[in-house]
Amino acid sequence: MANLKDLRVRIRSVKSTQKITSAMKMVAASRLRRAQEAAEAARPYGVRMERMLASLAGSIPAGSGGPKLLAGTGKDKVHLLIVATSDRGLAGGFNATILRDARRYIRELESQGKTVKLLTIGRKGRDGLRRDYARLIINSVTELGRPRLSFLDAKSVGDQVTALFEAGEFDVCTLIYNKFKSAISQIVTRQQLVPFPVPVGVVAVEPVPHAPGAPAAVYEFEPDESEILEELLPRNLAIQLFTALLENVASEQGARMTAMDNATRNAGEMIDRLTITYNRTRQAVITKELIEIISGADAL
Amino acid sequence: MAEPRADKVQFELVSPEKLLLSEPVDMVVVPGGEGNFGVLIGHAPLISTVRPGVIDVYEGTKITERIFVAGGFAEVTPERCTVLADEAMPLSDLDKASIDGELRGFEGTAATLRDQVARTSGSEHDEAAAELVAIEKRIAVCNAKLQALSQGAAH
Numbered sequence: 491m492a493n494l495k496d497l498r499v500r501i502r503s504v505k506s507t508q509k510i511t512s513a514m515k516m517v518a519a520s521r522l523r524r525a526q527e528a529a530e531a532a533r534p535y536g537v538r539m540e541r542m543l544a545s546l547a548g549s550i551p552a553g554s555g556g557p558k559l560l561a562g563t564g565k566d567k568v569h570l571l572i573v574a575t576s577d578r579g580l581a582g583g584f585n586a587t588i589l590r591d592a593r594r595y596i597r598e599l600e601s602q603g604k605t606v607k608l609l610t611i612g613r614k615g616r617d618g619l620r621r622d623y624a625r626l627i628i629n630s631v632t633e634l635g636r637p638r639l640s641f642l643d644a645k646s647v648g649d650q651v652t653a654l655f656e657a658g659e660f661d662v663c664t665l666i667y668n669k670f671k672s673a674i675s676q677i678v679t680r681q682q683l684v685p686f687p688v689p690v691g692v693v694a695v696e697p698v699p700h701a702p703g704a705p706a707a708v709y710e711f712e713p714d715e716s717e718i719l720e721e722l723l724p725r726n727l728a729i730q731l732f733t734a735l736l737e738n739v740a741s742e743q744g745a746r747m748t749a750m751d752n753a754t755r756n757a758g759e760m761i762d763r764l765t766i767t768y769n770r771t772r773q774a775v776i777t778k779e780l781i782e783i784i785s786g787a788d789a790l
Numbered sequence: 791m792a793e794p795r796a797d798k799v800q801f802e803l804v805s806p807e808k809l810l811l812s813e814p815v816d817m818v819v820v821p822g823g824e825g826n827f828g829v830l831i832g833h834a835p836l837i838s839t840v841r842p843g844v845i846d847v848y849e850g851t852k853i854t855e856r857i858f859v860a861g862g863f864a865e866v867t868p869e870r871c872t873v874l875a876d877e878a879m880p881l882s883d884l885d886k887a888s889i890d891g892e893l894r895g896f897e898g899t900a901a902t903l904r905d906q907v908a909r910t911s912g913s914e915h916d917e918a919a920a921e922l923v924a925i926e927k928r929i930a931v932c933n934a935k936l937q938a939l940s941q942g943a944a945h
Contacts, residue, residue, distance in 0.1 A: 542874075710835065713838075
């Protein structure tokens with residue numbers, strides 16, 4: 491049985507661990523709130539962008555296909571995978587689930603004879619994939635958007651992707667990230683960015699209220715459709731990345747909060763157990779000493 | 791809104807980070823890619839690019855708000871005008887001295903880059919050229935800011 495000194499040291503160390511985990515939980519909770527607000531605030535832009543894209547894509551004459559970012563290159567030989575993870579660990583299964591899905595997807599694509607290229611965002615993604623797939627990683631971005639993720643951060647990645655696409659480096663681009671559902675539940679999501687799947691079912695133009703029964707209005711374009719699309723699509727790519735990364739940040743903080751909450755509770759249980767052992771041991775020591783004294787006195 | 795007001799156009803200004811403005815107004819003048827256009831209620835549906843410049847919001851015949859945008863897109867429907875801006879700020883927040891400083895910095899960088907583009911070749915050349923394009927865009931934004939300021943002073 492451990493002696494008293496050992497137990498005391500052990501209890502003290504678990505207590506200080508508990509202090510750290512509970513502090514981390516608080517920090518994650520406040521960051522989570524901020525991240526959620528940021529994700530919420532970024533939503534209107536994305537919604538309006540989609541509405542515009544839908545009406546633009548609808549007015550592109552069929553057959554011409556439109557810009558390649560929308561229509562694709564016509565092949566799906568080379569896949570670019572953007573794996574978005576966090577820079578810091580201690581976030582429960584947050585990074586592990588993303589990496590597991592990424593590995594599964596890479597294997598799936600490779601078994602179909604496709605070429606895979608990787609772009610990792612976040613240190614954990616780079617470190618996790620470097621061992622098995624170092625040959626596939628073409629670039630990795632770390633410490634993106636510290637302390638706050640801004641649109642420019644997402645845009646810099648988006649520009650990289652656009653440049654790679656224009657250089658013919660890949661045909662299809664998919665982003666893997668954690669969609670935020672709640673603090674205890676995040677969903678690994680694969681989202682195709684290039685060619686961009688045009689949202690269907692988005693109402694582009696509401697009918698004019700002044701003229702009931704009139705056919706839905708058709709947009710004029712200034713300059714023409716293709717030129718606007720040419721500018722809009724790279725922007726849309728950056729926006730999609732931006733919203734996904736914001737979700738990812740919220741998920742990371744949520745996962746960390748839950749993980750740290752569990753850790754704090756586990757530490758509490760451990761302290762209770764150790765304290766009981768400590769008290770029992772102390773009692774046993776006292777009893778033993780008493781017995782020794784009494785039997786010593788009896789022997790006289 | 792239970793009942794849309796018939797004589798006002800709903801103006802929305804959105805940046806990637808948040809919804810900046812959403813209010814019914816009499817008229818907005820947007821610096822379109824091919825010239826300024828005013829939007830009143832019942833405007834024909836239109837999608838346009840936006841160049842760096844100033845958006846004027848009108849109540850009656852008075853300008854109530856002047857907002858600088860660094861480019862983006864505008865979507866107009868008969869009852870709504872949505873501007874997706876890259877960067878937006880009230881004109882009164884622009885400060886000539888700091889823009890001048892920024893502009894000088896960019897121009898210095900642009901000069902070095904131009905030099906680099908001329909000297910190097912291959913991937914290095916392409917990188918420098920791409921950076922140069924980005925810097926030139928920022929210079930254009932700065933110039934548009936300065937222009938907006940000088941016009942604002944004349945008003």
